[in-house]
Amino acid sequence: MFxxxxxxxxxxxxxxxxxxxxxxxxxxxxxxxxPMEVGPYGMLQTLADLLKLLQKEDIIATGANRFLFxxxxxxxxxxxxxxxxxxxxxxxxxxxxxxVGVFFxxxxxxxxxxxxxxxxxxxxxxxxxxxxxxxxxxVISYEIPLTLSILAVVLICQTLDLQDISFQQGIYFVNKQQxxxxxxxVTSWGIDVNQIGGFVSWNAFKYxxxxxxxxxxxxASLAECNRAPFDIPxxxxxxxxxxHTEYSGFRFAILFLAEYAMMLLVAFLGVVLFFGSxxxxxxxxxxxxxxxxxxxxxxxxxxxxxGLFWLISKGITIxxxxxVMRWTYPxxxxxxxxxxxxxxxxxxxxxxVLVSGVWVVWMKL
Amino acid sequence: xxxxxxxxxxxxxxxxxxxxGLRLTLKHFFVSxxxxxxxxxxxxxxxxxxxxxxxxxxxxxxxxxxxxxxxRYRLHNEVDDCIVCDLCAKVCPxxxxxxxxxxxxxxxxxxxxxxxKRIYAAKFDIDMAKCCFCGLCTxxxxxxxxTMTKTYDFSxxxxxxxxxxxxxxxxxxxxxxxxxxxxxxxxxxAKKAATAKPAATTETATExxxxxxxxxxxxxxxxxxxxxKKPAVDESSETKEIENTxxxxxxxxxxIPVDKPAAPKPVFKPKVMIPAVKKPVAEIPKEEETTSxxxxxxxxxxxxxxxxxQPKEDVGATPKPKPVMKPVMKPVIPKAPSNQEQxxxxxxxxxxxxxxxxxxxxxxISEVAAPKPKPVMKPIMKPVIPKAxxxxxxxxxxxxxxxxxxxxxxxLPASDSSQTPAAKPKPIMKPVMKPVMKPIIPKKxxxxxxxxx
Numbered sequence: 001m002f003x004x005x006x007x008x009x010x011x012x013x014x015x016x017x018x019x020x021x022x023x024x025x026x027x028x029x030x031x032x033x034x035p036m037e038v039g040p041y042g043m044l045q046t047l048a049d050l051l052k053l054l055q056k057e058d059i060i061a062t063g064a065n066r067f068l069f070x071x072x073x074x075x076x077x078x079x080x081x082x083x084x085x086x087x088x089x090x091x092x093x094x095x096x097x098x099x100v101g102v103f104f105x106x107x108x109x110x111x112x113x114x115x116x117x118x119x120x121x122x123x124x125x126x127x128x129x130x131x132x133x134x135x136x137x138x139v140i141s142y143e144i145p146l147t148l149s150i151l152a153v154v155l156i157c158q159t160l161d162l163q164d165i166s167f168q169q170g171i172y173f174v175n176k177q178q179x180x181x182x183x184x185x186v187t188s189w190g191i192d193v194n195q196i197g198g199f200v201s202w203n204a205f206k207y208x209x210x211x212x213x214x215x216x217x218x219x220a221s222l223a224e225c226n227r228a229p230f231d232i233p234x235x236x237x238x239x240x241x242x243x244h245t246e247y248s249g250f251r252f253a254i255l256f257l258a259e260y261a262m263m264l265l266v267a268f269l270g271v272v273l274f275f276g277s278x279x280x281x282x283x284x285x286x287x288x289x290x291x292x293x294x295x296x297x298x299x300x301x302x303x304x305x306x307g308l309f310w311l312i313s314k315g316i317t318i319x320x321x322x323x324v325m326r327w328t329y330p331x332x333x334x335x336x337x338x339x340x341x342x343x344x345x346x347x348x349x350x351x352x353v354l355v356s357g358v359w360v361v362w363m364k365l
Numbered sequence: 366x367x368x369x370x371x372x373x374x375x376x377x378x379x380x381x382x383x384x385x386g387l388r389l390t391l392k393h394f395f396v397s398x399x400x401x402x403x404x405x406x407x408x409x410x411x412x413x414x415x416x417x418x419x420x421x422x423x424x425x426x427x428x429x430x431x432x433x434x435x436x437r438y439r440l441h442n443e444v445d446d447c448i449v450c451d452l453c454a455k456v457c458p459x460x461x462x463x464x465x466x467x468x469x470x471x472x473x474x475x476x477x478x479x480x481x482k483r484i485y486a487a488k489f490d491i492d493m494a495k496c497c498f499c500g501l502c503t504x505x506x507x508x509x510x511x512t513m514t515k516t517y518d519f520s521x522x523x524x525x526x527x528x529x530x531x532x533x534x535x536x537x538x539x540x541x542x543x544x545x546x547x548x549x550x551x552x553x554x555a556k557k558a559a560t561a562k563p564a565a566t567t568e569t570a571t572e573x574x575x576x577x578x579x580x581x582x583x584x585x586x587x588x589x590x591x592x593x594k595k596p597a598v599d600e601s602s603e604t605k606e607i608e609n610t611x612x613x614x615x616x617x618x619x620x621i622p623v624d625k626p627a628a629p630k631p632v633f634k635p636k637v638m639i640p641a642v643k644k645p646v647a648e649i650p651k652e653e654e655t656t657s658x659x660x661x662x663x664x665x666x667x668x669x670x671x672x673x674x675q676p677k678e679d680v681g682a683t684p685k686p687k688p689v690m691k692p693v694m695k696p697v698i699p700k701a702p703s704n705q706e707q708x709x710x711x712x713x714x715x716x717x718x719x720x721x722x723x724x725x726x727x728x729x730i731s732e733v734a735a736p737k738p739k740p741v742m743k744p745i746m747k748p749v750i751p752k753a754x755x756x757x758x759x760x761x762x763x764x765x766x767x768x769x770x771x772x773x774x775x776x777l778p779a780s781d782s783s784q785t786p787a788a789k790p791k792p793i794m795k796p797v798m799k800p801v802m803k804p805i806i807p808k809k810x811x812x813x814x815x816x817x818x
Contacts, residue, residue: 028397029390033422328390329383 003095007084015260018319019046025323056249061124064246068122073247073254076115080262083109087268088163090278090307091172091298101162102154105269106147109224112262113139116233116243119255123246131242134334135233138223141341142230146220148349149213153273155356156207162272169206170279171197171291172298180363184208197291198283202276207359213352214274216345218321221266223341225259228326232334267318268311275314278307437498438517440491442531446476446510449484453502453511461495462502463488467534467542470549476508486532487539493519494527 020035020043027034035042060069085108086101088094098104113136120132157165158177167173168181173194175181183191183206193201204211223230226242234242244255271277282290295310296302332340397420423430432438454462465488473482503511521527534542 025394027422028394031393031397031421033420033424036422036424324387324390324394328386 003085003089003093006089006093007081007095011081011084011257011261011264014264015257016046016050018260018263018323019049019256021320022323022326025320026327029324029327050253053253054250056252058249058251059246061246063124065122065124068118069246070251072115072119072122073251073258074115075118076112077254077258077261079108079111079115080258080265082111083265084261084268086162087265088166088272088277089311090304091163091167092304093307094163097161097163100160102150102160102165102269102273105162105265106143106150109262109265110139110143112258119247120243123243125246127240127245128243131233131235131239131245134235134239135226135243137334138226138230138233138337138341141338142220142223142345145216145341145345145349146224148346148353149217149220150269150273152213152349152352152356153203153210155353155360156203156210158360162269162277165203166272166277166279168194169201169203169276171195171201171284171295173201196283196285197280197295199276199281200283201279202274204274207356209352209355209359210274213349213356214270216349216352217270217274218318219340220345220349221270222322222325223337225262225266225322227259227263227322229329229331230337231326231331232337235331263319263322264315267315267322270318271311271314276310278311280306280310281314432515432517436515436517437500437513439493439514439519440496440502440529441512441514442489442491443510443512444486444489444531444533445474446478446480446508447486447489447531447533448476448480448482448508448510449486449489450507452505452507456501456505458499458501459495459497461492461497463490463492465489465532465539467539468546469542470546476510478508480508485534485539485542487534487536487542489531489533490528491531492528494524 023045024034024042026032035045038044038048060066083105085095086098086104096104116135116139117132120128120130120135123129153165154160157168158179159165159168168179171194173181175194180187181192181194183189183193183200193206199205204214222228226233233239234244236242239245244252247255280291280294282294284291295306296304449464449466451464451466454460454464464486467485467487469483469485473485475481498513500513503509503513506512519527532539
């Protein structure tokens with residue numbers, strides 16, 4: 001229960017912050033200043049916008065299917081919110097210690113597609129339904145390279161439990177499965193990454209090809225979030241606003257919140273899978289025990305605090321990268337989108353899965 | 366696409382271009398969050414369009430790009446300098462200026478450029494919501510009181526707040542002034558009606574003669590400049606005359622002169638009118654309202670004006686004292702009335718202060734006409750007379766014209782009687798133009814002379 005409240009609070013605070021950050025990043029990239037009026041440097045601008053949004057009339061179009069129309073935002077947000085259930089925030093703070101953590105997250109977040117479809121369908125609006133078509137086609141397509149890139153990590157880590165994957169990337173790892181913890185899998189060097197900790201023990205560093213997997217994962221996750229440059233479901237220049245064209249007020253706020261929560265979720269997932277999860281980024285160097293100094297043992301307050309700090313700071317960094325992407329690259333066409341997915345990312349992720357399998361067998365993890 | 370992707374070279378190039386793009390945006394981002402913000406470059410700056418670095422945001426309420434000095438933004442009327450001539454309202458293509466003038470029988474004051482104010486602006490509303498910012502009203506404004514300011518941010522939540530009120534009178538004051546004026550006008554009409562009928566009968570015969578001469582008058586106009594010297598003499602003679610005539614037909618004569626000048630030369634009217642009104646209306650303290658009375662008079666009786674009678678007398682008596690002037694004038698009989706008018710003017714200048722004198726002067730004019738040595742003046746005046754008739758036809762126009770002219774005459778008297786001739790051309794121009802143009806084509810030459818204004 002605590003995790004639910006924690007995650008909800010986290011998402012709300014994050015959304016308020018990141019919406020402001022998005023506007024600021026966009027402004028700075030474009031040599032502007034962005035919001036400057038409300039609060040210091042306009043930091044409270046999002047709060048003002050939210051207050052305004054909540055006061056707006058809740059409009060449901062006459063031709064809309066009222067039940068589905070109301071259900072869609074709830075379904076979308078619930079699906080994404082449920083995705084946080086198996087995400088480890090600290091060594092101790094995790095919603096569910098399900099062994100099938102990653103699998104559960106992928107499947108539950110996929111429900112998002114159903115909500116998007118309902119939203120577009122129930123709106124009884126051609127722009128909404130077109131946006132839904134695109135969103136569904138895009139999300140379903142990109143789920144494949146996304147899942148395959150995750151599968152590569154799962155193959156290497158030999159587990160679906162995100163908490164286990166997290167532990168494997170830090171100094172508190174207890175090797176019960178006799179996994180190969182040597183650097184790059186080369187046991188002859190006698191370097192145990194879990195003794196060094198820090199970025200050295202991260203999957204992306206320990207198994208360099210997983211960095212490529214992360215690129216695939218990142219691109220696919222952008223598409224999953226319907227973020228630019230994969231925001232053709234919204235395509236404001238062609239579809240007004242895509243599947244949430246007809247939404248207003250609180251329901252629109254929920255949809256917006258879900259979108260930003262999804263960004264955070266995939267950012268966290270990427271961090272957990274590839275960049276050490278809640279583990280510190282600083283390695284132990286000889287007697288300079290940076291990794292130990294900047295992390296706390298599981299079960300202690302320090303462990304929780306450091307874990308939250310590292311996970312959130314890494315996640316925010318990824319989110320920042322997502323924001324920069326949005327204001328750097330132009331939107332892809334539908335055909336380009338599909339080409340990228342099916343002809344580049346899918347083969348690439350399949351190849352990475354193959355490499356992972358070979359690596360596991362070859363290195364006798 | 367597939368072929369392209371299969372091309373490794375192209376793939377690498379595209380990756381490179383993406384990296385370059387990312388680097389570019391990140392560079393802008395980190396420069397922007399630093400403290401390298403360059404000072405704001407305004408549109409007036411020569412390098413404005415070469416401005417490539419730094420934040421381009423203009424924190425508007427706190428910073429603003431300077432606007433051009435001659436930009437057209439919100440209108441402002443300096444009502445203290447406004448003579449309520451109504452030109453701006455007339456020229457406005459979208460009718461966003463609404464003026465309700467109330468004439469004042471006396472001079473209200475002076476504008477900063479010396480023009481005399483004779484009309485209250487009971488209402489001077491500018492609806493900036495309608496304004497198309499063409500700036501025509503500021504162009505026509507004779508006193509430069511209506512200007513376009515640099516204020517461009519004046520949006521309102523309520524459209525009615527876009528109407529700017531520049532009136533100098535409160536609604537209550539406006540009602541008061543209007544009532545006063547109405548009373549005066551009514552009284553004037555009554556008096557004129559009574560007096561004009563008798564006078565008109567005698568004069569009607571002469572009127573015909575006067576009308577005919579009006580056509581030739583334009584030629585005389587150039588001469589008008591000469592008479593400037595004479596006014597001084599006239600004044601003395603006029604005063605004497607006035608005294609003599611006072612006893613005689615004060616009211617009747619007063620009306621006649623009033624009528625004539627009103628239409629053609631509003632300038633003169635105010636002065637003359639004022640005194641005339643006072644005496645006849647003696648009952649009513651509101652002497653200032655005479656200007657309006659004049660107009661009304663001109664309309665009703667002015668046409669039949671007594672002018673013809675006077676010219677006869679003038680021709681006989683006046684021409685003699687001034688031999689030089691007369692010869693020119695003589696050819697045109699109608700000039701005589703003009704002499705009367707001039708006399709009126711002179712008298713007005715001299716006696717403007719005296720309300721009583723006006724009536725006398727009017728009566729004097731008929732009589733004085735003979736004594737007045739200034740034949741030159743007459744020709745100018747005559748052309749105006751025909752206008753009066755036209756003015757009568759178009760009362761509204763006259764009022765506007767009068768309003769404009771009114772202030773000027775006041776200036777003239779203030780300056781000097783001798784100066785009056787120079788000043789005269791101005792008043793004539795505006796008022797005369799409208800009425801004259803329509804009825805008589807030959808009058809146009811006069812207008813050409815008017816450019817002096």
